[in-house]
Structure formats: structure tokens, C-alpha cells
Amino acid sequence: MAEDDKKSFWSSLPGILTGLAALLAAAGGLIYHSQSKPKSKPKREPEVIQQESTTQGASSKPSPQEKELAPPEGFQEQPSYNGDCASPPVGSTCIGFKDGYQWLVQDVVKPKRQDVGSWDKHQVVEARGKQGDYQHVLDTQYVKTVAK
Numbered sequence: 001m002a003e004d005d006k007k008s009f010w011s012s013l014p015g016i017l018t019g020l021a022a023l024l025a026a027a028g029g030l031i032y033h034s035q036s037k038p039k040s041k042p043k044r045e046p047e048v049i050q051q052e053s054t055t056q057g058a059s060s061k062p063s064p065q066e067k068e069l070a071p072p073e074g075f076q077e078q079p080s081y082n083g084d085c086a087s088p089p090v091g092s093t094c095i096g097f098k099d100g101y102q103w104l105v106q107d108v109v110k111p112k113r114q115d116v117g118s119w120d121k122h123q124v125v126e127a128r129g130k131q132g133d134y135q136h137v138l139d140t141q142y143v144k145t146v147a148k
Contacts, residue, residue, distance in 0.1 A: 072119045075135070075142040078103070095127045099138040105145075107131045 071077060081102040085094035088104060095103040097113065107129035116126045119137050127134045133146040 069120055071142050072124075072137060072144075075137060075144040077141045078143050079141055093129070095134055095136075097125055097127075097136050097138060101136055101138070101141070103134060103136065103143055105129065105134055107134075109134065 080100070081094060081104040083094075083104065085096065085102055085104075088094045092104050092106055093109045095105060095109055097103070109127050109129040113125050113127050115123055116135060117124045119142075122140060123138045125136055125138060127136075130148075132148050135144045135146065136142070
């Protein structure tokens with residue numbers, strides 16, 4: 001064998017390093033992809049439209065103020081709590097409802113929820129606490145505290 005036919009180990013080291021770098025990049029990409037969570041789309045609030053009045057003299061088109069129903073009596077609109085309900089602030093309880101709404105209150109609340117009525121085809125659910133009862137209109141952001 002001639003000395004020209006023999007290739008030294010060191011002459012193939014760049015090829016080995018390039019292959020190793022490609023394997024590491026592929027493995028890193030797979031790990032990153034498997035651990036990343038897809039971002040969920042924000043929930044769309046349902047549109048609430050008031051039915052047209054059937055009384056005489058009513059206009060055929062509702063005014064902009066009439067398109068949305070007013071909140072039920074005693075209820076107020078409050079956005080869902082978006083903090084970590086697994087570890088709420090000290091002295092607080094995170095009340096979860098079946099529509100995904102989260103309400104942070106300063107009370108001790110029983111885990112059981114009960115239906116207490118309905119409003120505009122929406123169920124009203126109540127959570128009982130030591131200091132008050134907490135009502136939520138499902139699929140809305142309407143809440144009401146009934147003090148004891």
C-alpha cells in the first residue's frame with residue numbers, strides 16, 4: 001500500500017465534528033418541540049342580544065343600548081381571575097365554575113356548587129362560603145356576593 005492511500009484519523013475529525021453537531025441540533029430541536037405547549041386561543045364571550053319589543057310604537061331597529069342585556073339585578077361584571085389557583089394568595093380561595101370562570105375571594109368556600117336559578121337562558125350557580133354565598137351566571141362574567 002502506498003502512503004497516499006492511507007488517510008489519517010485527524011483528517012476525518014472535521015467530518016465527525018460536523019456529524020456530531022448535526023445530531024446535537026436535531027436532539028435539541030426534538031426536546032424543545034416536545035416540551036413546548038401550544039398557546040390556547042382566548043375564549044370568546046357569547047353575544048347577548050335583547051329580543052325586540054312587541055309593544056306598539058317600538059322602533060323596528062333596536063338602539064345600540066338595547067342590543068345588550070343589562071346584568072341581572074345585584075350582579076356586576078368582573079373578569080375571570082387569571083392567576084395561579086393552585087397557590088392563591090394567603091387567606092384567599094379560588095372558586096372554579098364549570099364554564100372555566102375563576103373567582104378569587106377572601107373566604108373559605110365549600111367545594112360543592114349548586115344551581116340557584118337562571119338568567120336569559122344561562123344557569124346561575126352558587127358556591128357557599130363562611131362569610132357569604134358567591135353566585136356566577138355561567139358563560140358570562142357576571143358575579144354577585146350575597147353576604148351572610
